[in-house]
Amino acid sequence: xxxxxxSNVKRIWTVFVILSLITIVEVALxxxxxxxxxTHIIGMKILNWIFIILTIVKAYYIAWAFMHLEGxxxxxxxxxxxxxxxxxxxxxxxxxxxGNYVHDVMRNGFISWDF
Amino acid sequence: MExxxxxxxxxxxxxxxxxxxxxxxxxxxxxxFIVSDALTFSGxxxxxxxxxxxxxxxxxxxxxxxxHFPFLHGVDAPMYYVALMTFILIFSSVTMVLAVDAGHQLxxxxxxxxxLLTIIGGAIFLGSQAWEWKNFIAGEYGAVETRGGRILQFxxxxxxxxxxxxxxxxxxGEGKQHINANGYAAEKEGEAVYTVKDIVDGFTANSNIVIRxxxxxxxxxxxxxxxxxxxxxxKSAVLVVEGANLERNEYGNRLFADFFFFITGFHGFHxxxxxxxxxxxxxxxxxxxxxxxxxxxMVEKVGLYWHFVDLVWVFVFTFFYLV
Numbered sequence: 298x299x300x301x302x303x304s305n306v307k308r309i310w311t312v313f314v315i316l317s318l319i320t321i322v323e324v325a326l327x328x329x330x331x332x333x334x335x336t337h338i339i340g341m342k343i344l345n346w347i348f349i350i351l352t353i354v355k356a357y358y359i360a361w362a363f364m365h366l367e368g369x370x371x372x373x374x375x376x377x378x379x380x381x382x383x384x385x386x387x388x389x390x391x392x393x394x395x396g397n398y399v400h401d402v403m404r405n406g407f408i409s410w411d412f
Numbered sequence: 413m414e415x416x417x418x419x420x421x422x423x424x425x426x427x428x429x430x431x432x433x434x435x436x437x438x439x440x441x442x443x444x445f446i447v448s449d450a451l452t453f454s455g456x457x458x459x460x461x462x463x464x465x466x467x468x469x470x471x472x473x474x475x476x477x478x479x480h481f482p483f484l485h486g487v488d489a490p491m492y493y494v495a496l497m498t499f500i501l502i503f504s505s506v507t508m509v510l511a512v513d514a515g516h517q518l519x520x521x522x523x524x525x526x527x528l529l530t531i532i533g534g535a536i537f538l539g540s541q542a543w544e545w546k547n548f549i550a551g552e553y554g555a556v557e558t559r560g561g562r563i564l565q566f567x568x569x570x571x572x573x574x575x576x577x578x579x580x581x582x583x584x585g586e587g588k589q590h591i592n593a594n595g596y597a598a599e600k601e602g603e604a605v606y607t608v609k610d611i612v613d614g615f616t617a618n619s620n621i622v623i624r625x626x627x628x629x630x631x632x633x634x635x636x637x638x639x640x641x642x643x644x645x646x647k648s649a650v651l652v653v654e655g656a657n658l659e660r661n662e663y664g665n666r667l668f669a670d671f672f673f674f675i676t677g678f679h680g681f682h683x684x685x686x687x688x689x690x691x692x693x694x695x696x697x698x699x700x701x702x703x704x705x706x707x708x709x710m711v712e713k714v715g716l717y718w719h720f721v722d723l724v725w726v727f728v729f730t731f732f733y734l735v
Contacts, residue, residue, distance in 0.1 A: 305513050313506045317499065324495040327475065327734050335632070345735045352730040356723055363509045363719045365712075373433035377443050385454045392458045396465030403466070411627075412560040412648065 312362040319351050340397075442713045446720045449682075453724050456675050457731055463667045470562075470626035472664035473634070474733050476574075480547045494733045497540045498725065501683075504533025505722040508690075512715045515708025520697060523711060527694040530718065534687040541680045548672065551655030552576065555662040556611055558648040563664050565624040566615070567636055577606055577654065580621055581614030606652040615646055626664045672732065679728055682721045689714050 326334070326344060334344035361367045366374050403410055433440065464471050475490035482493070511526030554577035555565045566575045585607035615621055623642035627635045637645060653662045661669035693714045702708045 304517065306510065309506060309509050309513065313502065316502050320495060320498050320502070323730075323734060324491055327491055348730050348734045352726055355726050359505065359719055359723045359726065363505055363722075364716055365509075365512075370434040373435055373440070373443075376433070377447055380447060381450055381454075384451060385458075388454060388458045389461060392462040393465050396462040397468075399466045400468055404469075410560060411562055412558070 308362060312358050315358055316355055319355050323348060323351055436709060439709065439713055439716070442716050446716060449720065450724075453675075453678075453727070456671075456678065457727060460671045460675065460731060463665075463671065467665050467667070469628050470665060471628070472626075472668045473628075473632075476634075477548070477663045478544070478733060479552075480544075482543065491733055493540070493544065494729060497537055497544075498729050500533055500537050500540065501722050501725050504530045504537070505719050507533060508715045508718045512708070512712045515702070515711040518703070518706070518708065520700065520703050523702075523708060524694065524697045527690060527697060527711070531687055531690050531694060534683055534690065534718075538680065538683055538687065541676065541683075545673075545676075548669070549655050549657070551662045553662065554578075554606070554652065554654040556608060556646070556649040557651040557653050557660060558645075559650050560648070561660075561666070562626050563653065563660075563662060564645060564649060565634075565662070566621050567624045569620050569622045569636075569639065572636065574624070575621060577611065577614075577652070580618045581606060581610045583607075584610050606654075608649050608652060611649065611652060612646055615643070675728060675732070679721070679724055682724065686714075686718050686721050690718065 326347065330344065334342060334347065336343055338346065360378070366377070435443075478494060479488050479490050480493060481487065481489035507526045507529040511523050511530060514522035514526060553565060553574045555563045557563055566577070566580070567573060568575050583606045585605045619639070621642075622639055623637045623645050624634045625637065625645070629635050651660070653660050655662060656669040656672075658670055658673060660666050663669065693710055696702060696710065697708075702710060
């Protein structure tokens with residue numbers, strides 16, 4: 298393993314700074330909740346989309362830098378990441394669509410749920 | 413010719429020494445465990461998403477629930493505390509990866525120190541989570557539950573801020589009435605608890621109190637009723653709810669507390685396991701086990717697990733506290 302003996306200390310601290318900055322931005326946005334971010338796009342507020350994208354960016358840095366996926370062989374890296382990238386969005390899509398449907402049924406049905 | 417070649421390499425290839433993915437068996441298995449564990453957590457978070465979409469117009473607002481910060485009593489500090497917890501966990505991930513890095517250079521003392529820092533970070537995180545749970549379980553304001561299982565909270569009609577039950581009602585009920593969400597409070601002999609009548613009396617006596625329902629309005633705030641509507645709504649109250657347990661909670665939808673306990677609890681258990689495993693590896697580093705092996709790969713493997721725990725927290729943080 299050629300990468301094994303080179304020191305990555307500088308890279309580690311860079312990633313730490315990036316992760317911290319993203320977290321600070323997230324918390325600041327969460328507290329301020331700027332007006333423009335309240336508009337809905339594809340079923341969710343812009344703010345929530347920003348949070349989710351920033352989270353995925355954080356996940357990328359943790360997996361690639363801290364868990365050192367960037368140094369692994371390509372086939373190994375993708376045998377780990379690809380199943381997750383396929384299965385998780387699939388599961389989320391199905392469950393959220395179903396949740397949304399159940400919500401509509403409960404709201405438009407003839408039964409009162411709040412009495 | 414071919415036959416001789418095969419015989420010569422057979423032991424190495426089929427003995428597992430070939431490593432086509434350029435990763436050792438142990439590291440690979442740690443990775444595949446992480447993949448399966450990641451799917452477990454995604455299952456939980458997706459189920460949370462399902463319930464949230466199902467109750468999209470009445471789900472509790474996280475930054476109205478998690479507003480505590482140590483030593484700042486009564487100060488409204490939404491999310492600062494969880495943000496701090498996130499930092500602690502990210503930082504312990506940094507010290508972990510520094511330990512792995514020092515391990516690659518076979519620097520035993522450095523590995524040991526970084527491992528120790530990681531363990532301390534993990535312990536602080538666990539303590540923080542326990543404190544968070546304590547606040548969540550104890551509750552702050554209290555509420556009443558209607559026949560339909562909906563939570564009604566009380567707010568000051570002028571400021572729009574939530575009012576705690578003890579600010580306007582006097583408890584008269586006996587401790588055995590089991591109307592309290594907090595079982596332990598109700599079971600204490602002779603201790604007074606709130607009955608629904610106490611709350612109604614307090615409500616009638618204070619004309620500045622109105623009710624806030626679970627329903628979110630257009631702007632994403634909880635709906636605040638007028639005084640008349642509040643009085644009408646209060647007639648359907650059947651239970652006084654203080655704090656949270658697995659059955660009901662004062663924050664709103666019952667599933668909210670269930671998912672909170674289950675997902676943060678499952679994650680917390682992972683952190684706890686991580687701290688224990690880190691401790692074992694830490695002692696092995698001190699004892700010189702890996703020095704003798706001339707390889708600190710075990711630190712790298714436990715590091716993978718530790719980073720995974722951090723990775724999961726990043727998602728829990730987003731979906732429980734931010735979104």
